[in-house]
Amino acid sequence: MDRRLLKSNGHVAHVSLVGQVDADRFVEGERFRITTATAPILQTPNDTGRDREMLFGDDFIVLDEADDHVFGFSERDGYVGYTPRDALAKPSSDVTHVVQVRQSYGKSSAALKQRDEVLLLHHGARLCVKQVEDGWAECDWPRDRGEGSLYLPAAHLSPIGALEDDPARVAERYLGAYYLWGGNSSVGIDCSGLVQAALMACGIPCPGDSDMQKQALGHPVPQGSPYERGDILFWKGHVAMVVNSETLIHANAHHMAVAYEPIAEAIARIAAQGDGDVTAHKRLERR
Template sequence: MKVSADSSTATRPRTSRAKCATPRPEGFRLEGPSRRLDPRIHAYRPDIADVELAGLLFAPHYARAEPCRCVVDSVIVRARPSEQAPATSQLVYGEGFALIDKAGDWAWGRCAHDDYVGYVPAAALGAMAAPTHRIVAPLALVFANPDIKAPIVRTLSIGARIAAEEEDGFLRVVDGYIHARHAAPLDVTAPDATAVAESLIGTPYRWGGRGADGIDCSGLVQRALELAGFDAPRDSDMQRDQLGTLLDGDATPMRGDLIFFPGHVGMMVDGERLIHANAYWMATVIEPLADVTARLQPLHDHPITARRRISI
């Protein structure tokens, strides 16, 4: 590919930009082979792109991402800068966000844990002390004092990241105290990802969700693997293509195996049952794999598209 552009004719005014936004110099030429970039995990728009993509595509402006964190209990990541736009993912308290552009009340960038691109309300982002712990219970209560009878200040979802210090069986955080049983140091991982998923049984199904207030199929798998110390991409097709080892169709299912369907994923609890967040039950449930495939059989000749095994 060979592209020439004069940046002076391509720019347009904007309300605000992330730090270090820079126009390309006049007469800049991009040469070399092009590659197809997945817009879900590569931050680019017609007017601006992440500076890390400068060698891969042309944009009238590039910006260096400004690291931020989610400072609210949770926030939905959206496809467009509107509360009415489709949900694509979710950040919970303390998770990172790479801010690339800010316009009005909305920030655009990528989630730090998986590079997923989208918009969040700018008010949901800010700076905080470097996290030391992660919430490992489905929900953790933040008490006003180190006492389980104290008033509740807020609740934090599984996966939330906190800066904490131990104090009398509690963890002291910026606005209260969390019981030590509800969190663990960041370097401590769960021995069984499936057990993490099982702790979320009954969680409502929510498209784009990754927390205890609502979770989707790939969000459940991503969160369970994360707490077990394994990074996973956001969407089920990415997980199908990137995670673990592909199994033969006649392989005997084992606990922790990932089973993929058209647009869906679940995790085996044992040789016969699957745990998955799904819109059929509108919840995270365990049910026989045979029941799931039977529901899909009238719609798909091959309800199961892949089986993958992860060694953690």
């Protein structure tokens, strides 16, 4: 089983794995919520890198504890690993809204010119809006030191069910964002993180890594077919999205950013650097 989706650390496993894996205990797990701008998902508690990231408001199902980290899985896409304990708090309410712009911020007061605590919030961050007044959305802010409120510009939010209809347009919102391996935020993002953000904003389930995306997304397009907006191109270890018949957008280490690139040039460049040809051209179902 793929360890990225295997809800077991060898000692504790999710109850869905009874009879499938060996473990000392099987548990339902307990839901916690990310209360920091981002939180990493790590392969081990002492990992110095990251597999993926979660965003403010994402729910993480905790199965086991390990010192200052906890083991579990992201409810958003099922990705399994460890995350810092201090990035989590118990949710007190249901999510109602999502950040729809590339970046926003939360303040501890609803006052534009008042200098106070500010939290950077990324596209896709999820919040519970309690009320909107004078252009500010008052949102729950569960933290270990107690409940509080976070105030955001209401214009930066959309209701959780108000889905977008053009994944490529969402991806274009990230143009110029830094390339960051394992990143999922508007500050730093990688190729599969960009595709996941674009699709999930449109209500399309999407795994976290490019190899899983290749298996799960869309249907193959016959070789030589014209490229259409929203098509997804895969290489070994890389993924990009088509924006028009001649251009793609991708987060990549060549530009060290999210960038447009002519499709023909990208294909030639990636092959020349030794990473092979396109392995799949996939098309999503039209909605």
